[in-house]
Amino acid sequence: MCVGLDVDPQKIPVHLSHEKEPMLAFNKTIVDATAPYCVAYKPNTAFYEAQGVKGWLVLEKTVDYIRAQYPDKFLIADAKRGDIGNTSKMYAETFFRHMDFDAVTLSPYMGYDTVAPFFEYPGKWAIVLGLTSNASAAEMQMQPTGNKRMYQHVLESVAAWGSKENTMFVIGATRAKELEEVRKIVPEHFLLVPGVGAQGGSLTDVANYGLTPQGGLLVNSSRGIIYASADEGFAEAAAMQARQVQQQMKNLLPVR
Amino acid sequence: MCVGLDVDPQKIPVHLSHEKEPMLAFNKTIVDATAPYCVAYKPNTAFYEAQGVKGWLVLEKTVDYIRAQYPDKFLIADAKRGDIGNTSKMYAETFFRHMDFDAVTLSPYMGYDTVAPFFEYPGKWAIVLGLTSNASAAEMQMQPTGNKRMYQHVLESVAAWGSKENTMFVIGATRAKELEEVRKIVPEHFLLVPGVGAQGGSLTDVANYGLTPQGGLLVNSSRGIIYASADEGFAEAAAMQARQVQQQMKNLLPVR
Numbered sequence: 001m002c003v004g005l006d007v008d009p010q011k012i013p014v015h016l017s018h019e020k021e022p023m024l025a026f027n028k029t030i031v032d033a034t035a036p037y038c039v040a041y042k043p044n045t046a047f048y049e050a051q052g053v054k055g056w057l058v059l060e061k062t063v064d065y066i067r068a069q070y071p072d073k074f075l076i077a078d079a080k081r082g083d084i085g086n087t088s089k090m091y092a093e094t095f096f097r098h099m100d101f102d103a104v105t106l107s108p109y110m111g112y113d114t115v116a117p118f119f120e121y122p123g124k125w126a127i128v129l130g131l132t133s134n135a136s137a138a139e140m141q142m143q144p145t146g147n148k149r150m151y152q153h154v155l156e157s158v159a160a161w162g163s164k165e166n167t168m169f170v171i172g173a174t175r176a177k178e179l180e181e182v183r184k185i186v187p188e189h190f191l192l193v194p195g196v197g198a199q200g201g202s203l204t205d206v207a208n209y210g211l212t213p214q215g216g217l218l219v220n221s222s223r224g225i226i227y228a229s230a231d232e233g234f235a236e237a238a239a240m241q242a243r244q245v246q247q248q249m250k251n252l253l254p255v256r
Numbered sequence: 257m258c259v260g261l262d263v264d265p266q267k268i269p270v271h272l273s274h275e276k277e278p279m280l281a282f283n284k285t286i287v288d289a290t291a292p293y294c295v296a297y298k299p300n301t302a303f304y305e306a307q308g309v310k311g312w313l314v315l316e317k318t319v320d321y322i323r324a325q326y327p328d329k330f331l332i333a334d335a336k337r338g339d340i341g342n343t344s345k346m347y348a349e350t351f352f353r354h355m356d357f358d359a360v361t362l363s364p365y366m367g368y369d370t371v372a373p374f375f376e377y378p379g380k381w382a383i384v385l386g387l388t389s390n391a392s393a394a395e396m397q398m399q400p401t402g403n404k405r406m407y408q409h410v411l412e413s414v415a416a417w418g419s420k421e422n423t424m425f426v427i428g429a430t431r432a433k434e435l436e437e438v439r440k441i442v443p444e445h446f447l448l449v450p451g452v453g454a455q456g457g458s459l460t461d462v463a464n465y466g467l468t469p470q471g472g473l474l475v476n477s478s479r480g481i482i483y484a485s486a487d488e489g490f491a492e493a494a495a496m497q498a499r500q501v502q503q504q505m506k507n508l509l510p511v512r
Contacts, residue, residue, distance in 0.1 A: 006343070046339060046346035052354045056312045082363055083302060083336050084390040084455075087262070090302035098308045107338055107363045109385055111392035129365055134340040136367035139413055145401045157395055199340075 001246050002040035002076065004194065004222025005030065005062065007047050011227055013234050023051070023058045028065055030226050033239040037246040040074035041066055042192075042220055063099050074218075075101045076127065076192070082107035082114040089117040096121045103127050105170060105192070108154045112161055119166055126167050128158045130182065133172025133195030151178075155185045164189045171210070173201020173219070179209035191217055196245070197224030203245070207252035215253060221245055257502050258296035258332065260450065260478025261286065261318065263303050267483055269490050279307070279314045284321055286482050289491040293498040296330035297322055298448075298476055319355045330474075331357045332383065332448070338363035338370040345373040352377045359383050361426060361448070364410045368417055375422055382423050384414045386438065389428025389451030407434075411441045420445045427466070429457020429475070435465035447473055452501070453480030459501070463508035471509060477501055 005027055012026045019025040031041065043062060048055035066073055077095045081088070081104065095101045096118070103125035106115055118126040131141050131151040141151040155169060164186075171182055173195035182191070191210055195201035196219055203219065210217050225245070229237030261283055268282045275281040287297065299318060304311035322329055333351045337344070337360065351357045352374070359381035362371055374382040387397050387407040397407040411425060420442075427438055429451035438447070447466055451457035452475055459475065466473050481501070485493030 008346075044339070044343055044346075046337070046343045046350070049350040050346040050354060052316060052350075053309055053313050057309050060308060080337065080339050080363070080366075081302070082338075083300070084388065087300055087302045090264075090300075090306040094302070094305040094308075098306060107336070107365050109363050109365045109393075109396055110336075110388050110390060111395045111397075113390045113392045132340065132366050134366060134369045136369045137365075139367045140365055140410065141367075143401050143406065143409055145399050145406070150399065150401070150406065153399055154396065 001038045002042050002218050002220040003034050003038045004220050005043040006222045013230050024061050027062045029235045033235040034242040035070050037242040042076040042078050044078040076103045077101040078105045080105050080107050082110050085113040088114050092117040096124050127192050130155050130169035130171050131175045133174045133199050159186050168192050173206050176205030194220040197221045257294045258298050258474050258476040259290050259294045260476050261299040262478045269486050280317050283318045285491045286494050289495040290498040291326050293502040298332040298334050300334040332359045333357040334361045336361050336363050338366050341369040344370050348373040352380050383448050386411050386425040386427050387431045389430045389455050415442050424448050429462050432461030450476040453477045
């Protein structure tokens with residue numbers, strides 16, 4: 001399981017407002033509470049950028065905190081970046097050199113250029129949007145192209161650029177039935193699966209159609225965990241929620 | 257003309273390194289030098305993010321400087337963002353509320369969700385990627401879908417979401433011949449055209465195929481202008497280069 005740190009300052013518990021950096025205090029507490037139950041954290045950059053310099057600083061400090069306290073956690077910058085080569089190179093520096101993320105989410109619309117600079121960092125990952133969890137995504141991603149869908153063309157192309165050791169795909173939990181098609185194209189790649197919980201995706205469906213013998217799924221939950229409660233017991237509520245999701249996953253996972 | 261502020265700290269003149277904020281000093285000087293010849297500035301966020309908090313601060317200060325000194329300039333955040341609705345809303349706040357940009361570039365891959373929150377700011381613009389200037393873009397954007405190309409599907413869809421008063425498209429100058437097709441779908445929308453100069457696009461081709469009776473083109477030049485010289489005369493060199501491009505444009509523009 002991956003915990004999404006999509007922290008909206010208006011949703012964090014009121015009693016944290018006396019802290020010097022309420023978002024950072026919130027993140028540290030959520031991380032401490034959920035660390036026993038997850039393997040990864042995924043801050044969405046939008047929530048930090050919306051606070052300007054202050055927010056960017058919280059993002060950097062959150063990464064540093066997790067790296068120092070929980071060095072084994074996998075850190076994903078949910079940034080959905082994508083630009084021409086010389087610019088994508090700058091984004092790779094941002095998230096892999098300036099900050100110590102393990103992976104970045106990327107949009108495939110501009111092609112190979114967008115993704116290539118991220119492959120130059122050994123041990124790091126590009127996580128490319130395949131089929132996303134939002135309703136309106138279908139208009140682009142499900143668009144027919146020949147005898148397949150646009151997202152299938154994306155999976156085929158991107159899988160050929162990298163390997164299953166440096167590339168993952170985002171497949172929304174709300175698209176669980178399409179996971180069968182996804183697995184025909186990328187049988188072994190890791191998939192990052194958001195959309196369980198607040199967005200309505202079913203964990204059972206995701207496991208049924210998406211699991212590989214090795215697992216192959218990184219299921220993300222954000223709002224369902226981090227906003228489980230808005231009062232002083234928010235850490236315990238988040239921990240309980242995280243534990244519950246992790247337990248569900250454990251029951252669905254193949255024995256290994 | 258639009259001047260792209262894609263500022264790589266390693267490419268700015270050495271004599272600026274004694275400044276407290278060399279990138280900011282560079283930007284201010286470039287803006288002062290080129291203001292007589294352009295209508296818009298377009299910082300690419302990647303170059304600022306790669307410097308972390310320090311870079312983000314330079315971006316904010318650059319926007320403030322241009323707003324204060326040249327209030328009529330059109331300010332584009334070249335950010336190529338795109339996420340689900342509640343997250344795109346955060347990006348809209350970042351660039352329209354926290355910073356005072358007039359427009360943001362967006363990736364269409366996640367559909368309507370991605371763009372809709374930007375329409376909620378009257379007078380502001382969404383600039384959606386259509387057909388980009390980089391070579392590898394074709395693999396996605398030129399993909400056939402029915403009797404058209406994927407980028408044509410994008411233009412048709414996005415044009416229906418907004419209006420020509422709040423939506424523009426990015427069409428690379430290296431795709432000048434496709435501009436004829438573009439104009440069949442969006443005859444009146446403004447187009448942001450990067451790729452003239454360093455990327456090899458021809459201004460004459462762009463004008464021939466893309467101009468509308470009202471103009472309808474915002475041609476961007478970045479590296480060709482801002483790195484015209486790396487010595488102490490860089491401001492004069494940038495001004496001269498900007499003046500030259502503006503002169504070429506003037507000669508190609510319809511009389512009005």
